[in-house]
Amino acid sequence: MISVPVLSLSGLTKRFGGIQAVSGVSFDLAPGAITAVIGPNGAGKTTLINLITGVLSLNDGAIRLEGADITNEPVHRRAVAGVARTYQTPQMAAGMSVLRNVMAGAYRFGRYGLLSTLLRPWTIITENEEMAxxxxxxxxxxxxxxxWWHQPASDLPYGLQRRVEIARALAQDPKVILLDEPAAGLNPSETADLARLLTDIAADGRAVLLVEHDMPMVMSISSHVVVINFGRKLAEGTPAQILTNPEVIAAYLGSDEEEAA
Known part of the structure; x- marks a missing residue:
């Protein structure tokens, strides 16, 4: 049985003045699978994540989440609909504990507005307990x-900060989680633990988009790989297909001859 894509990207295009940062990129994210996006620095990978989350607006193209068009939805509505992300550098709210940093992701489930909390202040106590x-x-x-939960999040070792960011995204109970270079700065042991965690997250039925430079990790846990170069989709396929694609080898992975030069 063919699964319906959780997220469908169709012809995504973004221009900054005369520069085409992303040009006509299309692919789907399947439920329960890790889709990796790879490419050289400056290829447009982070721009692609910013387009999906609504941080940047499209010049052309469409984004559908479980069939619903979210192309023009603002960032917060995309988050409520089920799109979560992490960043290249962990973003910890200064002065806030680990628990409260992660609670920030859970507040999309909040039911009470300002007026309700003013008129019935006990409701916010109950809601905070649920978010915690x-x-x-x-x-x-x-x-x-x-x-570590009640310590300032910024005091955590770098590898744990990475995990806190993923926890904050998971607290949103997302349908899609977008990870921007989550293995950057991790040691081999931490990277192996991260690979197992991402595999488990996908096994929940979530669609995972992984932007990453660690090729051994990418090829070991991804079921689908998309290669971006100069803002354009160069190739896509299984890890085995990408590893043997001549265009990808020439543009990104490199050949044995080049490495020996």
């Missing part, structure tokens, strides 16, 4: 030790 439980569940899922 969602955050705790996400932190356990990514194996952040509980002794």
């Amino acid at each position: 439980e969602r955050a705790a569940h996400a932190l356990r899922r990514v194996s952040v030790p509980e002794e």
Whole structure:
């Protein structure tokens, strides 16, 4: 049975003045699968994530989430609809604990507005307890030790900050999670743990988009790989197909002859 894509990108195009940062990029994200986007620095990978999340607006193209057109939806509505992300550098809210950083992701489930909390202040207490439980569940899922939860998030070792960011995204209970170079700065052991975590996240039925330069990790956990070069889709296919694609080898992966030169 063919699964319906969770996210469909059709002809995504973004121009900055005369520069075509992303040009006519199309591909789908399947549920329960990791789709990797690879390419040289400056190829347009992060711009692509910013287009999907609504941080940047499209010049052309369309984005559909489970068939619904979200092309013109603002960032917060895309988050509520089920799109979550992490960043190249962990974004920790200064002065806030690990738990509260992750609770920020859970607040898309908030039910009460400002007026309700003013008229019935006890509602915010109940809601905060619910958000804290969602955050705790996400932190356990990514194996952040509980002794860190009430410490300032910025005090955590770098590898744990990466996990806190993923926990914050998971606290949104997303349908799609977009990961921008999550293995950057990690040691080999941390990278191996991350690979197992991302595989488990996809196994929940979520669609995972992975932008990453660590080729061994990408090729070992991805079921589909999209190659971007100069803002254009150069190729897509299984890891095995990408590793043997002559255009990809020439443009990005490099050949044995080049490495020997």
